[in-house]
Amino acid sequence: MPPAPRQTILLVEDEPSIAETLIYALETEGFTPVWKTTGREALAVLERQTVALIVLDVGLPDTNGFDLCREIRRTREVPIIFLTARSEDVDRIVGLEIGGDDYVAKPFSPRELTARGRAVLRRTGERRIATASARTDGVWQHDEARCRLSYRGKPLDCTRNEYRLLCALLAQPGRVFSRDQLMEAAWSDSGAALDRTVDAHVKSLRAKLREAAPEFDPIVTHRGLGYSLREE
Ligand code: CA
Numbered sequence: 001m002p003p004a005p006r007q008t009i010l011l012v013e014d015e016p017s018i019a020e021t022l023i024y025a026l027e028t029e030g031f032t033p034v035w036k037t038t039g040r041e042a043l044a045v046l047e048r049q050t051v052a053l054i055v056l057d058v059g060l061p062d063t064n065g066f067d068l069c070r071e072i073r074r075t076r077e078v079p080i081i082f083l084t085a086r087s088e089d090v091d092r093i094v095g096l097e098i099g100g101d102d103y104v105a106k107p108f109s110p111r112e113l114t115a116r117g118r119a120v121l122r123r124t125g126e127r128r129i130a131t132a133s134a135r136t137d138g139v140w141q142h143d144e145a146r147c148r149l150s151y152r153g154k155p156l157d158c159t160r161n162e163y164r165l166l167c168a169l170l171a172q173p174g175r176v177f178s179r180d181q182l183m184e185a186a187w188s189d190s191g192a193a194l195d196r197t198v199d200a201h202v203k204s205l206r207a208k209l210r211e212a213a214p215e216f217d218p219i220v221t222h223r224g225l226g227y228s229l230r231e232e
Pocket of ligand 1: 014015057058059060
């Protein structure tokens with residue numbers, strides 16, 4: 001078998017000593033790192049080429065990693081791992097809808113970063129397979145390239161987790177998913193999410209679906225079990 005093509009990893013870090021260590025570690029692990037020091041340069045790379053993963057420093061000279069992540073997320077699903085030096089950043093990454101897939105706190109070992117990178121790539125690869133069968137029919141339209149879903153002709157303005165959650169339900173209409181299963185499908189760091197996080201997202205999704213089509217209620221609650229999507 002020919003060797004698998006090397007995956008490109010975009011590294012956005014303004015600290016040369018950290019970047020050099022990471023570049024070495026990523027190359028040793030068989031990746032092709034592309035190193036940029038500013039948000040502007042990073043966006044330019046994404047315009048030009050496809051990358052498998054982005055490693056993103058939170059503190060950058062021209063922007064911060066969170067704003068850059070939001071900017072990237074407007075058009076791309078590429079997995080993102082944050083590098084952060086401050087513990088309060090961790091709360092934001094884990095707790096808010098920034099759209100990162102994981103983080104490592106500085107100081108960290110290059111090994112830790114490459115291990116997390118592999119785990120994120122594996123997880124997002126599996127998720128792609130799981131959501132690939134999300135349907136496009138008269139009721140639901142799924143634009144996978146843009147990560148957008150429409151319900152009965154109305155586009156839904158979903159957050160990333162809402163989108164993933166709905167994709168999981170859509171892949172198997174009628175199947176009852178437990179909260180754990182939905183968390184696994186929709187949250188990168190499912191350990192950080194709580195049962196009520198799923199409930200809160202289902203609630204906000206329902207509100208958006210009601211706005212799109214008030215007479216329908218496609219998400220079914222199964223008391224003590226979880227949620228399913230109505231077969232229509
Ligand atoms: Ca920095």
